Amino acid sequence: MTELFSKYCFILGSRKQVNYLVYIRQNNGNCVNGLADRGILLKRWLKVYICVIFPFCGVSHLRNPFANPFARFVLKKAVFYGIVAFVAVTFVFFIPRLMPGNPIDRLIPRQTATPGVDWQKIRENMLSYYGFDRPLLEQYISFWGQILRGDLGITVTILPGKSVAEIVAWKLPFTLALALPILIISFLLGNWIGAKAAYMGGKLSDLIYFISVFSNRLPSFWLGMVLVYIFAVRLGIFPPYGWITAEIIPGWNFATFQSILWHYCLPFISLFIVYLGGWATGMRSMVVHEMDSGYVRYAEALGFRRKKVQSYTQRNAILPQFTGLNLYLSALIGETTVIEAVFGWPGVGDLMYRAVVSGPDYPLIFGSFLVIMVVVIFGNFLIDILYGLVDPRIRIGGRL
């Protein structure tokens, strides 16, 4: 286990893996051929997709998913996100084909400086991957086959010849480790602060509101730079760049985790402050609006205690925030990209950034974009289902 970990940790610097992987890629590339094999692959993927979706619909209605309104809702969302995935893949397919000229020819001559790499083999692989000489429809279908198989091409710049899918798979946990905690914690904490500020009223509440608005308008990447200046350069508490201190050999020991954690803090804080402000602002407005609504006033007329009235208000005010959660997830993944570039946090966004700067390395850019889209689509789908569970109007059906 330690060996595997060390292997992955050195992957960015090591050239020894390159030839070995190019060899594997070539063999894999010859294994599956023809449309029939790709059809089987497609069916397999559809089965996986459906088996993942259906449990959300409620086991008792597996036979007739159209009877249960919640199952109908889930299926509708699944179809929608399936279409979004389709559009994303088509988008990624057409971009390199719409550019003038051959992207491979533009790209490879710039990279000839790296030694020890067989450029001829790489060029052949990329040509067979993209298949610019084949008719468009066949290119499209083979592209889909490659995507479903998980083959996203070979990168040219960072580690020439390396499979994009592998690099992205290694980097993805870093992005998720940054994005998901921020999303969840800022949602919970921000909404709590917003609700409290709304109930308090008065000058303190207005102050919290203005602070939230201000912090939400801060550009998170710029805030990151400022925090680096204050905490890393001047005060020296947190490290300014990277994910681990160079001297430490990565392994399952305390020093590694402490170092990673220390590097994690600044990017986390710079994004967290911005999103916390966003949730607080929104929730405060929602709660203030709900406090005037009929059922809250009626609850007060019935003699409810203040805490219960507040609980009613919050429970209804948080429902629209869930739809905002969808938008915020997409925005967050996007901003994480930029933050990773600023801090050198090795996530998918940083990968995209480096690919654009040194290149542009098209397979890597498109591969990471597809992975980001998959994460965003899946996240949006989960959030929609969560919203459907929380709001009884969707769960039970009936008139919305």
Place this chain on the structure above:
Amino acid sequence: MMGTVTGRRITMGAEKSYSRRIGGLWRQLLESRKFVFGFTIVMVISLLGIVGPFVTPDPLKYNWSERGLPPLTGGHLLGTTAPWGQDVFAQLCTGIRNSLFVGILSGSLGTLIAVLLGAIGAYKGGIIDEICNFVTNIVMVFPLYPALLILASAVGREGRSIFLVALLIALTSWPWAARTIRSQVLSLKEREFVNLARMSGMRSREIVVEEVLPNMLAYITMVFVLLAGGGMLAETGISLLGVGPLPQYNITLGSMLYNCMNNSVASWRNLWWWYIPPGIVLTLLLSAIFIMHAGMDEIFNPRLRRA
């Protein structure tokens, strides 16, 4: 009941011409403290951006002898940059101007697309509405920065002018605006004066131009203001990543951050006066836009009046 007593209604009806209506809207807006406050700040910063480049030295001029100076030395208000000795204040003013330009351009384009897809779809109803709504929902799922990165990298180094970057930003940030405009048009569609116009035989196009759009003017302005602000933020973001408008020719707030970040000398020597002012100006601008928007919301949306 409250509405009839305290309502500050925007007068509707086809008797008022557009110019008088705009004048009336403007006068209403000036009554809101929030709007005036935000608008003043935006105007002050814009003034800095418009007049500044004429009174400050050339921001691209290299000055080797004066590189890396802190603020208020050697006649430079905000100091100079590190390897090239450019005046930071001059860069700031030019940067404000270019960023504002990108913001306004992307805001207008984005609002145009949003109005087309939101208003027309919602007004026509039926299958067109379904299609427009569907397209809006699909584009809404795409995250902003990665999509911008891909598009900008596909365009290549040679083609990235300010106009193109503004177009790309508009293409990726319109869905939210389209959705709000659509909901507003839908609520307006149910109002009596539209039904009256339809029953009295006006054509669809006339109805949209004479009845629906004037009430939407206020809303469209609010949407434009927010989109422009968002466009500026997006431009800064992708300039930071290096795929914004070409930094050699155009200085924007984002390109200042980019140059600073990519300069190892800058991070070693902590040239804080290089990257802190653009961020402060951007934050102030965005906050002012938000407060302006909140003020406009108060005026045009009587439900939100607070005690």
Place this chain on the structure above:
Amino acid sequence: MADHLLEIEDLKGYYRGTFGVVYGVDGVTLTLDSGEVLGLAGESGCGKSTLAELVSATPPRTLRYEGGKIIVDGFDIYHISPEILRKEVKCKRMAYVPQASMESLNPVKKISRFLMDVMKERTGEKPKEEEVIKMAGEHFKKLGLEPWVLDRYPFELSGGMKQRVVIGISTLWNPKLLIVDEPTSALDVVSQKNMIRALLDLKQANIIESILFISHDISTLRQICDRFAVMYAGKIVETGATDEIINSPLHPYTQGLMTSIVSYEPKRRERGRYIKSIPGEHPDLRNPPPGCRFHPRCPYTMDICRSEAPPIITSERGAREVSCWLYSRGGR
């Protein structure tokens, strides 16, 4: 004088906000006895709902209580501690059914869960679900609601059902005074009749003792009220027994109201062959007219009406009150 169940004395309530100050209720004096159904009539915007919100002590954020006394069964609402108000007055002695009571139910809770919350909040301990459902089911049956209503979410019920649920919940503790604000405005004619019948049944079964019935529809008021008061621009202009006011209205505004009703009765049809409307508009309460608030629209305006607000003139038997200068020297 016997002790009134509800006594309102010179009540003032203003809306304050970024729009300025709106004089919603400006000096209202009203009494309600036990066992009586008092109606409150007036056009939209005259302050009826404001009055109801102030009396039930649940004003919206922009409405502030500015002065006067409201005494419900001996409790002075605005001068006792909120805890006593919550425990003793609300729901036990006075209950409020708001306007548009369709919106009064929490949209994300089932009715039964809402009832359990109500029980828990009022009695302080968590009740057993079966007991609550049984008791509520019996109570709701009196209003004509089936027991399955309890197991539903509010959006699954129709408007009339929701209204009856709200009335049912408000009357669970047999309050002495029930304040209903425009219960029939959103309903069709048949449902209106059923609603009025339900209210009268509740009163007959001694679940409630008296009702303060607010409506702008005089024909509805006539069916249920013993006495009613007419309100205009935040002030009460006339009070009296229902039949007396309808047959012989004293205040010019009330006269205008009565002539603007289409009636099927032959006696009234002769008198009001043409439906006359009152010219002018309801005044903007940010800037109410000086003196008598009705004087811009009144056909009998005198000089004194423009400068001084008229006092309340009581008839000899104390049954009728008018606020008009026409009756100041020697009344009827």
